Amino acid sequence: MPLIIRVVWVLCCIGIFFGFVYFSMMNQKQMNQEQNQQAAEQSQQRAEEKKKRQETKAQFAEMMGQVQELNALGKYAEAAKLASQAVALEPMNARAYTWWGLSLVKSGKTPEALEKFDQSSRLDPNQTKNYYYWGLALLLDKHSEQAIDKFENALLLDPENSKAYASWGVALNHLGKYDEAIKKLEEALAQNSYNQQAYGVLVDAHFHRGQYQQAWEVAARARKNKITIAQASLKRLSDASPEPR
Numbered sequence: 001m002p003l004i005i006r007v008v009w010v011l012c013c014i015g016i017f018f019g020f021v022y023f024s025m026m027n028q029k030q031m032n033q034e035q036n037q038q039a040a041e042q043s044q045q046r047a048e049e050k051k052k053r054q055e056t057k058a059q060f061a062e063m064m065g066q067v068q069e070l071n072a073l074g075k076y077a078e079a080a081k082l083a084s085q086a087v088a089l090e091p092m093n094a095r096a097y098t099w100w101g102l103s104l105v106k107s108g109k110t111p112e113a114l115e116k117f118d119q120s121s122r123l124d125p126n127q128t129k130n131y132y133y134w135g136l137a138l139l140l141d142k143h144s145e146q147a148i149d150k151f152e153n154a155l156l157l158d159p160e161n162s163k164a165y166a167s168w169g170v171a172l173n174h175l176g177k178y179d180e181a182i183k184k185l186e187e188a189l190a191q192n193s194y195n196q197q198a199y200g201v202l203v204d205a206h207f208h209r210g211q212y213q214q215a216w217e218v219a220a221r222a223r224k225n226k227i228t229i230a231q232a233s234l235k236r237l238s239d240a241s242p243e244p245r
Helices: 003-072 078-089 094-106 110-123 128-140 145-155 160-172 176-191 198-206 213-222 231-240
Strands: none
Touching: 003 078, 078 094, 094 110, 094 128, 110 128, 110 160, 110 176, 128 145, 128 176, 145 160, 160 176, 160 198, 198 213, 198 231, 213 231
8 A cells, every 4th residue: 555545544544533532522512511401400490399389388387377367266267268278289288177177167067077177187197186176076066976986086196185085075975974974074174174164064964963962062173263164054953952051
């Protein structure tokens, strides 16, 4: 092979090699730029999503605060409507369903409220308040046996819940199970000696058992703690057996 041809061949090979290196570097540079741009876009997207979650969380917290405030003001229908909007914002939040249910109960829509308490328990089965309010709703709907089950669940989570014991006693009283009711009501007072509901229902339970002296003793304990017993209950008791002096 003549020398000139060999030189040209070598130069061509060198040119091809450097051309390959150059285009490889350019392709790598472009790929790096695209990857950097993609990473920047993903980072921005994550930041925007985080900001949106924070805004949603803040909005939800504000709405739930307003729901509680509306309930305190007796504006139950408005509270229920706002609670439904809070659930739409955070559909997996069990507490929102509980407050929605409570607002519906106070609005006189007990059947709808029961559905919300059930949904709340499915999302989070460890809520004392949900079981307690669920039980109260069932009591209002005259389902005392089912209500007892909910109060029992509440007490499994919070064994010192005086209100749950008292409401359990109320349910038993409605069922005519006065001896059992008395035990639960005394337990309620053991947990909280200022539980007004427990005193009132305990007086009635003793009255129905014909235990008038014990009923007056409960009334005296209530008086000592400055707890008022319904006058109708005291009058009925007094008519059956005057208060001992």
